[in-house]
Amino acid sequence: MTERVTRREAMAALAAIGGAALLPAGLSQALAAAGQTRRAIDFHHHFNPPFLVSAAAGNRVGANANRLNWDVSFSLENMDKAGIQTSIITPPTGFAERTDPSGRVAMVRRTNEYGAELVRDHRGRYLQLVYAPLPDVDATLKEIEYGFSSLNVVGVGFATSYGGKYVSDPSFTPIWEELNRRSAIAYFHPLAPACCSNLFPDLPEEASAVEIPYDTGRAVMSLLLRGVFVKYRNIKWVFSHSGGAVPMFAGRWKNLLAHDDLSKVAPNGIDAEFSRLYYETANASSPPTMAALLKFAPLSQVLFGSDHPYVTDEVNMNDLLRSNLPAREMNAILFENAQRLVPQLKA
DSSP: OOOBOOHHHHHHHHHHTTTSOOOOTTTHHHHHHTTOOOOEEEEEEEOOOHHHHHHTTTOOOSSOGGGGGOOHHHHHHHHHHHTEEEEEEEOOTTTGGGSOGGGHHHHHHHHHHHHHHHHHHTTTTEEEEEEOOTTOHHHHHHHHHHIIIIIOOSEEEEESEETTEETTOGGGHHHHHHHHHHTOEEEEEOOOOTTTTTSOTTOTHHIIIIIHHHHHHHHHHHHHHTTHHHHOTTOEEEESGGGTTHHHHHHHHHHHTTTSOOTTTOTTOHHHHHTTSEEEOTTOOSHHHHHHHHHHSOGGGEEOOOOBTTSOHHHHHHHHHHTOOBHHHHHIIIIIHHHHHOGGGGO
16 A cells, blocks of 8 residues: 655654654654665755845845845754755856846856855755856856866756746757766756746736746747757756646647657657656645646656745645655655765765
């Protein structure tokens, strides 16, 4: 019989072992006895360097302005409360992209070095995705080299769009060639895109609540239809917020494109291409969303994320526990899939 856990049982198990292992009740003792106790991995955890917040003054990012006053103590405390062992960190998407263009490359470098300090100072608690100063392709290639050679990053973080350019834009081809050569992780966080961020000026939350998840869908479909996924098979593609609009619209896209010749961009069909991507659950782990995601994507491709500090680790963990997933699925999402994707997590 498949073992299922309630939120109450899972939280009771956490309390009983002092948060030392985030595992469904009934499995925690068995795994601990076997020396296999693990803790959760947060694949979507932002850090807000004060100098970056200041440089982006006037740029509203996230629904809670108080979270702009982030510090590392808040981050670690929140991780501990939710049973997070290690977080994969990136700066908040939208800050660097909307700073003064003349100083943006230097600002991204300073931010990446700040992230590397967090990794060094709190060994085992953080790993880093180097952030890309696109749309400057040459600077991005240099930052990728610097990140892997000097900062010991585990992958590269991107926005889904940069002004009027989406990540599928042909001018970004050298980036994908380089990441394909490295067999690297490419992680994408959406923005409220330039096209649609001010459609309802009297509804300031509209861009954050609606346009951000749709932008992931735009990015995924543009990468698919331009053949990027097929051409660069060695890249590990990771998309935020349970894929945004992708799980809901995948069937629609498949039906609408059923009579098109997709042999060059999806030789085994659209479903096969979508099933190779990774989807992390930040701010999208409620029961209805998880039901859609797990009907759409293989379990092996789902990663836990939080969107800290805009939505806390605890809120995301509580949402996931309310989904009442089987223990096997819970453990895969919380740590097993991430450990397979990021070998440094096992070190």
